[in-house]
Amino acid sequence: MNPAEDYILNQSEPFRAILLHLQSVIELTVPEVDLKYKYRIPFYYINGKPFCYLNQAKDYVDLGFWNASHLSVHIELMYTAGRKMMKSLRYNSLEEINNDILIDVLKDAYAVKDKKFYSK
Secondary structure (H helix, E strand, C coil), X not given: CCHHHHHHHCCCCCHHHHXXXXXXXXXXXXXXXXXXXXXXXXXXXXXXXXXXXXXXXXXXXXXXXXXXXXXXXCHHHCECCCCCCCEEEEECCHHHCCHHHHHHHHHHHHCHHHHHHHCC
C-alpha cells in the first residue's frame, strides 16, 4: 500500500468514509489520475501535473483543486478563504456529498483549456 492510501485508511470516521468515497469518485470520473503522497497528503496528478488533493483538517475533508482559477461550475459551493490559487469542496459528513456536483466539478477541472494543461 502506498502512503496516500495509508493516509486515507488511517483517518478516523467519518473522515475515512468521506475520503474513500471521494477517492472512488475521482478515480472513476478521471481515470487518468495518479494517486501520490505529496505535501503529507494524498495528491492526484495527471501526466506529472497536480490535479487535486484530499486533506482531512479539523472537522472536515477538503477536496482541493490545484489550478482552480479556470473552474466555472459550482463556484458558489467552493471555499477560497485565505487562498489565491486553490479552491476546494469541503465535507463534514458522507451525506453532504452530492455526487452530481462532485462529478461536474471534477469534469470541469479536467477540461482545462481542452486538456492542454494535462498533456504530456
